[in-house]
Amino acid sequence: MLLAERDHELSVLRRLFRASADLDQIAIISGPVGSGKTALLHEFVDEAREKGALLLTAGQSRGDEAMTCGVLQQLLDCAATDTATQDAFDCLLCKLADSFTQAPVPSPSELSPALRAISEKLVTISAERPLVLIIDDLQFADSPSLHSIPHLLRRMSGRPLMLVLVDQGLTPSPQAETLDKLSFRARATRIALAPLSEAGVGQMVATELGGSVERPELVSRFYDASGGSPLLVKALIDDYRISSKVGIDNDPAQHMSGSSFVNAALSCLRRCGPAYLSVASAIAILGKYSALNLISSILGLEVEEVSVLVRELTISGLLWQGTFRSPGITAAVLQTLPHRQRAKMHRDAALLLWRDTGDAGRAADHLIRSGNVPEAQWELQALHKSAQDALNEAKYRRAAQLLEAAGEISSGSGESGHTTAELTRVTWQIDPILGCAHVPDLIEAFWRGDLTVGHASELVGYLLWDGKHSLAEEIIRHLDQRSQSFSAREQATFRLCKTRLSSFWPGIIEPSCAASLAEQGVSSVTEPWQAQAAQALARILRGIPLDGTCTEPEQLLRTTQVDLATMQALCCLLYMEKNERVEHWCELLLHKHTDLEARTWRAMLSSIRATAAVRRGDLTTAMHAARSALEEISEKSWGGAVAHPRSSLLLAAVRLGHRAEAERIVQRSVPEDAFHCRSGLHYLHARGHYFLGMSQPQAALADFETCGDLIRGWGMDRPSLVPWRTDLAEAHLLMGNRSTAARLADAQLECDRGGSPRTSGVALRVLAASGEPRERVARSEQAVDMLRRSGDQFEYARAIAELAQAYRAAGDARRARRASSTARQIAARGQFLSFLPEESDGIQPAEPPAEPVADHSIDRLTEQERRVLTLAARGHSNREIAKRLFVTISTVEQHLTNSYRKLNIKSRVDIPLSI
Numbered sequence: 001m002l003l004a005e006r007d008h009e010l011s012v013l014r015r016l017f018r019a020s021a022d023l024d025q026i027a028i029i030s031g032p033v034g035s036g037k038t039a040l041l042h043e044f045v046d047e048a049r050e051k052g053a054l055l056l057t058a059g060q061s062r063g064d065e066a067m068t069c070g071v072l073q074q075l076l077d078c079a080a081t082d083t084a085t086q087d088a089f090d091c092l093l094c095k096l097a098d099s100f101t102q103a104p105v106p107s108p109s110e111l112s113p114a115l116r117a118i119s120e121k122l123v124t125i126s127a128e129r130p131l132v133l134i135i136d137d138l139q140f141a142d143s144p145s146l147h148s149i150p151h152l153l154r155r156m157s158g159r160p161l162m163l164v165l166v167d168q169g170l171t172p173s174p175q176a177e178t179l180d181k182l183s184f185r186a187r188a189t190r191i192a193l194a195p196l197s198e199a200g201v202g203q204m205v206a207t208e209l210g211g212s213v214e215r216p217e218l219v220s221r222f223y224d225a226s227g228g229s230p231l232l233v234k235a236l237i238d239d240y241r242i243s244s245k246v247g248i249d250n251d252p253a254q255h256m257s258g259s260s261f262v263n264a265a266l267s268c269l270r271r272c273g274p275a276y277l278s279v280a281s282a283i284a285i286l287g288k289y290s291a292l293n294l295i296s297s298i299l300g301l302e303v304e305e306v307s308v309l310v311r312e313l314t315i316s317g318l319l320w321q322g323t324f325r326s327p328g329i330t331a332a333v334l335q336t337l338p339h340r341q342r343a344k345m346h347r348d349a350a351l352l353l354w355r356d357t358g359d360a361g362r363a364a365d366h367l368i369r370s371g372n373v374p375e376a377q378w379e380l381q382a383l384h385k386s387a388q389d390a391l392n393e394a395k396y397r398r399a400a401q402l403l404e405a406a407g408e409i410s411s412g413s414g415e416s417g418h419t420t421a422e423l424t425r426v427t428w429q430i431d432p433i434l435g436c437a438h439v440p441d442l443i444e445a446f447w448r449g450d451l452t453v454g455h456a457s458e459l460v461g462y463l464l465w466d467g468k469h470s471l472a473e474e475i476i477r478h479l480d481q482r483s484q485s486f487s488a489r490e491q492a493t494f495r496l497c498k499t500r501l502s503s504f505w506p507g508i509i510e511p512s513c514a515a516s517l518a519e520q521g522v523s524s525v526t527e528p529w530q531a532q533a534a535q536a537l538a539r540i541l542r543g544i545p546l547d548g549t550c551t552e553p554e555q556l557l558r559t560t561q562v563d564l565a566t567m568q569a570l571c572c573l574l575y576m577e578k579n580e581r582v583e584h585w586c587e588l589l590l591h592k593h594t595d596l597e598a599r600t601w602r603a604m605l606s607s608i609r610a611t612a613a614v615r616r617g618d619l620t621t622a623m624h625a626a627r628s629a630l631e632e633i634s635e636k637s638w639g640g641a642v643a644h645p646r647s648s649l650l651l652a653a654v655r656l657g658h659r660a661e662a663e664r665i666v667q668r669s670v671p672e673d674a675f676h677c678r679s680g681l682h683y684l685h686a687r688g689h690y691f692l693g694m695s696q697p698q699a700a701l702a703d704f705e706t707c708g709d710l711i712r713g714w715g716m717d718r719p720s721l722v723p724w725r726t727d728l729a730e731a732h733l734l735m736g737n738r739s740t741a742a743r744l745a746d747a748q749l750e751c752d753r754g755g756s757p758r759t760s761g762v763a764l765r766v767l768a769a770s771g772e773p774r775e776r777v778a779r780s781e782q783a784v785d786m787l788r789r790s791g792d793q794f795e796y797a798r799a800i801a802e803l804a805q806a807y808r809a810a811g812d813a814r815r816a817r818r819a820s821s822t823a824r825q826i827a828a829r830g831q832f833l834s835f836l837p838e839e840s841d842g843i844q845p846a847e848p849p850a851e852p853v854a855d856h857s858i859d860r861l862t863e864q865e866r867r868v869l870t871l872a873a874r875g876h877s878n879r880e881i882a883k884r885l886f887v888t889i890s891t892v893e894q895h896l897t898n899s900y901r902k903l904n905i906k907s908r909v910d911i912p913l914s915i
Contacts, residue, residue: 003039004201005199115155235265454493583616861899
């Protein structure tokens with residue numbers, strides 16, 4: 001091995017060798033395993049041999065401690081220059097060995113004859129050439145040799161002799177007494193090898209790899225991984241060289257788990273001894289939480305003893321701050337442990353952590369890694385608590401893993417129902433297919449009576465999602481029959497269940513009961529925001545105003561994590577026609593939870609965002625969001641609720657003119673149970689408009705009528721949910737039934753009195769198209785004004801286009817052209833230009849057009865007025881203009897009023913094209 005940063009140590013050995021020509025010298029080289037002691041020794045040995053020294057060497061390994069006088073035997077074998085001398089030494093060693101056989105520590109008088117004879121022979125040899133006695137790996141030397149060497153040196157004092165001892169310096173050490181005796185001699189010198197600095201590592205890398213190193217971080221990474229241990233650095237270099245030869249990308253991080261590096265680390269541990277290997281095993285088991293008290297408890301050692309062992313492993317370069325420097329070493333140490341021992345250590349660690357620290361997460365980790373089926377109640381408690389902690393941190397997959405382990409304990413016990421219910425809830429949020437796989441076990445638990453009211457309520461939801469309506473209804477009936485015996489909390493939980501069902505699967509709850517639940521609300525539940533979100537949505541869907549008992553939806557969104565209450569709050573905003581806020585919140589939550597493991601919630605967020613985008617006329621965003629919803633979880637996972645994202649995708653495709661895609665969507669069957677849930681209404685609405693676009697009004701009529709029947713039967717006849725009357729009116733208009741269309745549009749306006757600008761605006765547009773020609777312009781202008789405020793760019797552009805037709809029919813070609821141009825600009829931006837009617841200039845104006853606005857009139861506008869007018873001409877609402885320009889809505893209105901007066905115009909459609 002290359003010597004780096006060992007020049008000083010080598011110079012000390014050279015100096016001692018020179019001095020030994022006159023007086024005996026002792027050098028004690030110490031350093032942790034892998035620090036380069038043997039490499040330093042080899043360098044010195046080569047130089048001493050060249051200078052004529054007779055080298056008497058002895059090297060040991062683990063197990064040599066049992067060989068009586070084994071070290072002395074090796075030294076004297078090197079000193080014997082002929083057979084006679086060899087025989088003499090052998091005879092003397094036999095006598096010496098006999099002395100140790102008769103007594104563990106013979107008296108000096110017993111040893112003296114043999115040692116005197118040996119020393120005399122060595123003195124004779126040293127007269128011819130200097131002697132250098134070298135004992136490597138002193139920690140493995142046999143006890144008789146260790147006991148004899150100090151006596152032997154005393155007899156040879158003053159002779160040309162140098163003794164070099166190489167020791168790991170580990171504690172505790174059987175050779176400590178011998179080293180102490182020798183260290184206090186006047187001519188004894190200790191040479192301690194320190195770990196290499198980063199510069200020393202760089203020297204090794206540069207020498208070994210030469211100019212092939214191109215990455216500057218390599219040295220730093222090697223230094224961090226090795227702790228400056230020359231042995232480990234050499235292994236890292238070997239791994240680097242091998243990977244270079246086979247063409248593997250030489251990312252320095254890869255070499256921290258390379259075979260040479262890992263084997264070198266294991267070799268270091270084995271050479272340190274069993275105690276060190278045991279501590280290393282405990283550290284590998286405990287990982288980054290390897291506190292000294294935990295290691296000592298697992299191994300049954302004193303903390304002070306563990307502290308010493310950990311410190312020396314740190315000096316050796318294997319540990320840093322109590323853990324292995326490389327995950328590769330951790331994995332390798334664990335692999336050396338027999339399976340049963342590893343499992344026992346993990347379980348012991350789990351018990352210690354749970355009992356002494358209450359750390360459920362770490363205890364659960366060890367229980368899972370043990371690979372054994374847990375047995376004790378404390379294990380079940382630790383797993384459940386850790387699962388809840390994981391859920392609080394949105395770590396759904398970890399929670400599922402923990403609950404699966406808990407299920408192994410609780411199987412067949414009274415706890416099994418609770419564990420299965422929790423596991424189903426968690427896995428359903430990851431993907432409904434995963435959750436529904438546990439539903440059969442949950443059904444069995446329900447009929448055994450092992451489920452709480454809350455878990456039974458959740459089971460109803462899973463069954464409905466999976467299309468099992470009959471079984472869901474049976475369980476609800478069973479709960480109803482038992483409800484008189486429920487506690488106050490259980491009754492509140494059951495009411496919450498029915499309130500939720502009345503919004504998602506309205507047909508499962510009687511309309512009168514649903515309305516009563518919405519009115520009364522839910523209290524006394526452990527998670528009040530869940531009840532508030534459920535009640536708010538139930539009220540909005542039934543036209544019941546939100547009062548002081550209901551938290552505002554946006555307040556709920558600010559205070560809750562992503563869960564069912566989040567989806568309900570977003571639906572509240574959606575059906576309150578606050579589509580811009582819905583998009584804002586969906587985008588915010590999706591961005592915030594990019595890596596959310598609960599893909600079900602991400603899918604729902606994308607689906608709700610798609611609906612809001614359609615309602616704002618942002619059709620490309622709607623298609624992207626709907627596709628994302630269908631990609632997050634499969635269509636099979638969506639169950640009947642797949643109708644929701646599909647409806648947005650279909651409606652956006654129709655309006656963007658993507659007929660082929662729209663046709664593919666319609667041709668794919670929707671599960672029958674979709675029409676038992678609210679999502680089915682959205683799909684019927686979208687498919688009806690597809691049929692309108694395909695000039696199939698009868699098919700559209702059927703879908704819209706079904707939609708109307710369902711929505712009224714469920715007691716949820718809200719235009720903001722689905723404006724089915726306007727939809728029917730459009731179908732009748734296409735069939736030429738103008739009076740029926742007008743009646744339906746009037747009915748829609750009556751239902752939405754003082755409500756949504758979007759649904760009222762669309763109804764006015766249809767009423768204008770189906771009503772008396774003399775009223776068409778006025779009603780179209782009303783529709784345009786309403787839809788401008790709604791934020792729905794698609795319906796706004798469509799209303800302006802129909803206003804242009806009304807102007808043409810009235811003979812006002814100038815206004816018709818301006819309105820048509822505005823509509824087409826908005827449509828071009830939204831990419832739905834193909835949906836607008838073709839322009840026609842066939843109708844001649846009844847009177848000459850007014851003079852165009854002169855350029856000097858436009859010049860009279862202030863810069864801010866021009867900005868406001870430009871945005872208004874592009875179809876932006878006053879609110880959007882205010883937001884873009886960072887002013888109030890009132891300021892926007894003032895600028896528009898002043899601009900209209902200066903330009904002598906009455907509305908947005910009159911804004912000059914030159915603006």
